[in-house]
Amino acid sequence: MKTNEPYESLLTALHLKPASLTDVAESFVHLFPVTGAAVSTLGDLLGNETWSASSDLASRIDELQFDLGEGPCWDALALARPVLEPDLRAAGGRVWPAFSVAVHDEVGAIFAFPMIVGHLHIGAIDMYTSEPTQLEAIQTRRATQLAGLIARNVLRLALAETGDADGEHARPLARRLIHQATGMVLAQLNISAEDAALIIQGHAFAAGRPMADVADDILAGRIRFTLGANGIEHSS
Numbered sequence: 001m002k003t004n005e006p007y008e009s010l011l012t013a014l015h016l017k018p019a020s021l022t023d024v025a026e027s028f029v030h031l032f033p034v035t036g037a038a039v040s041t042l043g044d045l046l047g048n049e050t051w052s053a054s055s056d057l058a059s060r061i062d063e064l065q066f067d068l069g070e071g072p073c074w075d076a077l078a079l080a081r082p083v084l085e086p087d088l089r090a091a092g093g094r095v096w097p098a099f100s101v102a103v104h105d106e107v108g109a110i111f112a113f114p115m116i117v118g119h120l121h122i123g124a125i126d127m128y129t130s131e132p133t134q135l136e137a138i139q140t141r142r143a144t145q146l147a148g149l150i151a152r153n154v155l156r157l158a159l160a161e162t163g164d165a166d167g168e169h170a171r172p173l174a175r176r177l178i179h180q181a182t183g184m185v186l187a188q189l190n191i192s193a194e195d196a197a198l199i200i201q202g203h204a205f206a207a208g209r210p211m212a213d214v215a216d217d218i219l220a221g222r223i224r225f226t227l228g229a230n231g232i233e234h235s236s
Contacts, residue, residue: 010024010031011149014146014149014150014152014153015149017156018153020157021052022051022052024051024052025052025053025058025125026052026054028125028146029054029127032135032142032143033129033133033139034127034128036057036058036128037058037126037127038050038052038054038059038125038126039053039123039125040062040065041154042073042124043121043123045121046122046123046154046158048066050062050063058126058128061107061110064102064103065099068099070098071096071112072085072110072111072112073112073124073126074124075112076124076126077114077121077123078121080114080116081114082111082112082113082140082143082144083111084140085109085110086132086134086135088100088103088109088132089104089108090132103128106130107129108128108129108130109129109131109133111127111135112125112127113126113144115148115154116151117151117152117155117202118198118203118225119234120155120199122151122154123151124147125146125150127143152195155198158205159202174210177212178211178212180215181214181215181218182196183196184218185199185218188225189225189227200218203223
């Protein structure tokens with residue numbers, strides 16, 4: 001297995017909030033025993049878009065999943081867990097019939113890891129090999145951890161593109177509400193203040209509401225976040 005140093009370096013880089021994720025898929029090729037990788041958003045929240053791909057084939061594999069509406073990325077996101085297919089050809093169309101046929105000659109194994117922030121399903125990271133391959137348990141755990149960090153960065157960058165993602169230009173009263181609500185979410189979930197703020201931002205974006213309104217609902221108890229079996233959930 002490959003050394004820890006590149007893995008730790010990528011963790012550090014992701015914690016530092018990179019301005020771009022263009023090269024992150026290539027990092028997965030160096031970290032794991034795979035031929036290619038891609039990072040994509042899926043679904044209604046941020047749309048279907050490849051954010052990073054290690055090669056043209058990696059990008060095409062994602063585009064096929066967008067077009068066909070099936071594939072490991074969709075399943076990983078729906079199930080909120082990694083989807084691992086170590087021998088796609090041997091599966092004989094048992095999974096993703098149209099997708100499996102489309103990539104039969106080029107993909108021997110494929111693995112997908114969901115990108116989720118709180119209750120928001122952002123997208124997925126997929127990695128493929130040209131021949132059947134198994135991931136070791138530690139490799140699966142590491143890819144899952146990296147997917148979580150990349151999800152936060154994708155959401156952060158997507159929110160920044162929409163304008164005032166962090167509420168810093170809000171009126172003083174609104175900023176105070178957001179700050180107080182961030183503290184409440186932090187206490188509810190026992191997470192960092194940064195992650196709590198990102199969850200509020202993402203929820204507001206998904207609902208098409210101002211952050212201050214969502215913060216007001218959190219403070220009034222109309223929205224509450226909890227840790228459930230499938231991760232962070234909310235009730236309202």
